Amino acid sequence: MTDTGTRIPAVRTRAASPGAAAVRPSARERGTRLLAALFLAPTVVGIVVFTVVPIVGSVVLSLFHWNVIDAPGFAGTANYREIFSDSTVLVSFRNTLVFMVFAVAAQLLIALGLALTLNGRMPAWLRSVFRSAFFFPLVLSAASISVVMKYLFNQDFGVVNWLIGLFGLAPVPWLTSEHGAMATVVIVYVWQQFGFSFLLFVGGLNNIPKEIHEAAALDGATGLRKHLAVTLPLLSPTLLVASVVGIINALQVFEQPYVLTDGGPGDSTRTVVMVIYEKAFEQLRFGEASAVGVLLFVLIMAVTALQFRLSRRFVHYQ
């Protein structure tokens, strides 16, 4: 460890100064570098093979017409022109953004509210029970959950409408009306996903020193005021991580709308990843599917970059 630490400045010096270019690393230094390279190699190879190559492959494929069966043909930007004139693609981007806003907001609010509640006075065993219960849906398969939820939210035979009926209310077309279907997909998604944000918030709250809360209490801050002025600013780094991960996941939502509504009624719950799947594996238009994938990649990168930019203003590190 010490070796590496002492040699880093030497490398910097060499890069900064023309005269230093002639300095050759010692045999020991070369050995250390080789060892470091060996340790890094599996990760680097993994990233290159499973991340960089597929991304580059997608970009290249987006410039070709390919139906799996025949040889690919160069298409230039035709696939991009096609998807920009395809109303289904455009609607899917709108749906995905709407879904992201509602799903991430609900996910963060519910997770934060529950984390704050559990952070209050409560027997330790009860806290453990709640933590496990809230996290449990996350380890289940999204497809399985969606199949069960499809039964529960069925307009004519589902348990949810049966319960609503007990209060004399009319059945809600959860999965067969445009707004109902989107709301149901959001509900099912949030129910499963909020456990992750919840765990992050629990960890973040535990890291806030009690002394700060005590000092705030001495200054007269209580209840909501204490959370707004003390807890939230100190929790903002966690909030940033939770929102970044939440947004990235939400922009890639697939299983819930695919199983619950198959994108319907109409296109009202069709998401971008569903369109990628349909174009590639149902319509055999792998080039267009890749072009949509590239656009989604750019969108995710842009949203994430924007978040980090905004975080400079809103995130406080202790």
Added chain:
Amino acid sequence: MTDSLLSRRALLRYGAYGAGAAALAGTAASWDRLTGADIPGRDDGSLVVATLGSAFAPAGVRALVDGFRRLHPDIKVRINAVQAVDWSDFFAKILTQIAAGTAPDLVYVATEGVQLFARHLGVPLDRWVRRDAAELKEYFADVHPSLVESMMYEGSLYQLPIEFNAADMYLNTRVLRRAGADFPAADWTRDDFTALLRRMKKASDSHFTPYFWTNRLWGGVVPWLFANGTNLLAESKAPGGSWLWDSFYPADRRRGRGGGFRWTTPQATDDRVVEAYDYLASLVHDGLCTRPEGGNGQNLIGVFSTGRVGVTPAGGFWAGGLHLAGMRADGFDVQYFPRRHTQRHQFGAAGYALLRTSKKQDEAWEFIKYSARRETLGELFTTNQTTPARRSMLTTARYRETGPAHWRVFYDTLDRFPDTGPIPAPPQVAEVTQVLLKHTGTALASPGAVGPALRRMQGDLEKAMERDV
């Protein structure tokens, strides 16, 4: 500026790196593409047969393989049971295997994929059928020509149908009794059907829905279009096919047959199509039927068997499904689909398609013939999970345990209504299906939505059909 910092040694080193990288890239580029088949042990020389995982029971699959091995000990066969929720999902997975370089030799393909496979992947079976005509006489004599015609594309035969399902109407007999209604007559009309739904609704509580249907290509809105004497796409017959009809079918049974179906011009705004949708919208509005959901109707068996649904369209496959769900043989019955302008029914059939990429085409043909044998189908279709394509297999004994009482309806649908035909499935079937489901959902999601939804459907179908897949 940076160049001036490079020593000669460094320049040589980077040059060597570059040359190495170029050599590697060149080698990779000139190498044959590595595929899944190159994985050691993956290709064991077997004839690979891809089936829809849920189509056959494991015991049936074992019997299929063992029986073929006894008949052809020199041909090694491997069943690749692909798990999928429906045919569209199944095709997607088969295409993934093809893309990965591990294409099977034979694929079990339903009507939905017949033309797609025929156009891009399939091998016509004509030469083998001609060669083994004497052996196949008995098969064709037992199989309705409509089923065979549905497996033809542009004059050639691509599959031997081994099963099919026509969309008939299942009725819950307990619900019928509760409503004090008689079992409908074979020539019942759409008005009779509506009256029956009203009667069922009146005799039941608020948790009951008389008619249930699923938004899909088979058994969704299409049977109502057929009964209205129309179709989603204009239908015609390809020329050709006489080589088969003249060899295997008598004159009265081959009349009007051609070289397979053609589905071309979209006609979603046709008056009769609009009228069929208006009718379904009125049923939804009056609480006589469910709003259609996508999917494969997996929750239907439960609600039908418990008497929360009175009527639903289904094929012979449902006899086994309801029996497995615990319904008694007399708990349900089946009748033809009601008449409107016609009583033409829709069906879907399935059989094995031989892929062009197969290097074992003669062996694959032997398997196709074997799979269409009566005794082979007897081993496969033990639980009435489908309707066998061979008429001789539909017997009283077969349906004694499962029901329904009017089991003859399953095959008689083809005889009684000779214009009964396959669901519209051109090579662009994936996009056509998606457009149909999407706009059907919208059309019936809110009052007054039928007209605009069908106009959008027409536009989207035109785009889909223009595309060369």
